[in-house]
Amino acid sequence: MSGGLEFDEETSRKVEALYLTPDVVEQRCQVLKALQLREGERILDIGSGPGLLAYDMAASVGPDGRVCGIDISDDMLAMSRKRCANRPWAEFLRAEATKLPYPDDDFDAAVSTQVYEYVADIPAALAELYRVTRPGGRVVALDTDYDSLVIYTGDQPRMERVLSAWDEHFVHGGLPRTLSGQLRDAGFTIRQRDVIPMFNPEYHDNTYARRMLAIMASFVVGRRGVSQEEANAWLAEFSELGKQGKFFFSLNRYLFVADKVAVT
Template sequence: MTDMLQFDTETARRVEAVYSTPDVIAQRAEVRALLALRPGEDVVDIGAGPGFLAAEMADEVGPHGRVHAVDPSASMRGLAAGREAPIEVDDGSAEALPLPSASVDVAVATQVLEYVVDVRQALGEIRRVLRPGGRALVLDTDWDSIVWHSTDDARTARVLAAWEEHLVDPHLPRTLGPALAAAGFEVAPPRVIPLLNTGDDRDTYSAGLVPIITAFVRGRGGLDDDEVQAWADDVAALDDATFFSLNRYVFVATSGR
């Protein structure tokens, strides 16, 4: 297990800011379109973070549906509980969901399972809490898909190599399809949601990611404060020459009846 990113109060606020960017708002819209939630459905958002997706799903399932926002971070749960939406915020992990068996119609885990040590256990938990015929959506990133322009490619490679230590499996999507099938799901062909930032706009996923990366990688992989700050200053100064691309991979699966 790696020394993963800790979602303390400061990091939680930084993540909240990143999740407020148009890039991630558009990603959530694609996720909701794939789910096609219906009024009255019960949903669990696993690793709900600051609660944006949970709140949006609560609007879609309406007053007769329920959305459970589950997260192990007290800071994240505090942010989720502050959303103006009727969501139920619970302490819990992907490997031990605080829900009865066969209690929800839909389970969602976005940018979560790559942090999980026992993915097989987590998928078993998703299968357990879903009702027969229930739907699961899992979204994770393969961090080898990242393209981030800078004036010093070698330095950027060192920073991104150290950043990969923030989670358990930086390449999880490569094995998610077979893992879902082994857990008893019927799995649709995966989809990709690209995040692409170009130009001098600062209200982007990549711009918001920079302070999270710099706070995490200092002292890792031989990186000192000066080198990390030089990288951050470099990518921020590119302005019109900014180019960032990263792929999210989405798996939609159905539990057996």
Template sequence: METALRYDAKAAAQLVAIQLTPDMVAQRAAVLRALVPGAGDRVLDVGAGPGLLAAAIAERVGAAGRVLGVDISASLLAYARMHFASMPWLRFVQADAARLPCPDASFDTIVCTQALEYLRDADAALAEFARVLRPGGQLLAIDTDWDSIVWASSDAARMARVLALWDEHVADPHLPRTLGRRIERAGFERVCVRAMPLLNPAFDPDTYSNRLIDLIASFATSRGADEADVDAWARDLRGREDYFFSLNRYLFFATRARERVGVAVIR
């Protein structure tokens, strides 16, 4: 599971802070509504990160089920293991999405949120998903098109510089544009997609976008951006009376089967 953004202790803490915002709590609730995990289900969470979604799924499937969270980041997995050790049917392992340590057809459901866009070879991961998912099993994936950011700023050129560097934190910052067809080619059918907008129309410290500022700033400076320029960018955003942020993520839902059909839009 290759990524340009390395989740060291600092980046892991920033990601956990993002995942605990009401925006991300709402996203996890939307995933649970789409999946409807039931008692006894076997669920694989690829790119599980700090384990918050995997833990929520584990609560739904209960002790009769099994949830495996996979991630490449040791720092994020350490957080997950520390906070969710009370459910023995929930495990976390360090592994690559393209080389899953799982038998064929061993899961009823795979969920992969904000992970495929980090991979150099998303198609290899999708092929692995098809291998370990039972026929008729369900796949839910969420990824972001980072061109969809709308962020009020007093310096458009500076915003463009910072976001151009931020694009480098993933392997494919525009993955949703091609993901539906690639899921289909990997052996899935009934591929559906819907937009999941993130909207912060006013500044609040406890929002996705405010926490994202810290993550972007750290990454941009690690990529050689001028620290004073990045600091000015962050101060400008947080100091605006007309604060506005919007970003589109896309939820893809598909079924593992032999036949292949086109991409539909969920209405």
């Protein structure tokens, strides 16, 4: 992730707030539905971040189950441990998606939401995902395709400069369009694919769009020639468009459910 988005304390807090908006709460409901968790199951959460999904999954598997979250950010790990303190069957370790600290066939299900777009070596990460999932187990992966961003602006050249600087925040901006093939190459059988739009045609405070645009405005400063003033002006336009009833934002996330088919 060098040069990309650093999930330090400040960014982790912003991501947590973003992920508490109703848009992302709804996404988590869809991820949980896709996972079809049962009591007593052993679940891996790769890139567990602020622990919001792990917290919900811990409720689904109950104290006879186990939720293991891994992340490379100590600030995110601290947040998830605090969040799940009253569900001690959820535990969190510092580890890389490409080097999972678990034995083969260890989990009934594994999930990774909004993480693989930051991981350089996707074949290595999916090989690890396959290795630690038990035969008959299932996995859920969710990522954004940033080319799906549709946003209204009166200053397209400025928008293009800012979005080009934002490109530096991920490794794979269009991962979903290759993920079916990459999951199959890793050995999985695809069962389900869905698109989850983050659609905000209003500029309200507690929305994905508003919080995401603020994160983007902070990130782009000093990258590809974008100054603080330009980032401020870019962000201020959305507030103005909101007042005029002209704000429009849509960005797609894609959800994949795949099985590690048991060989009989």
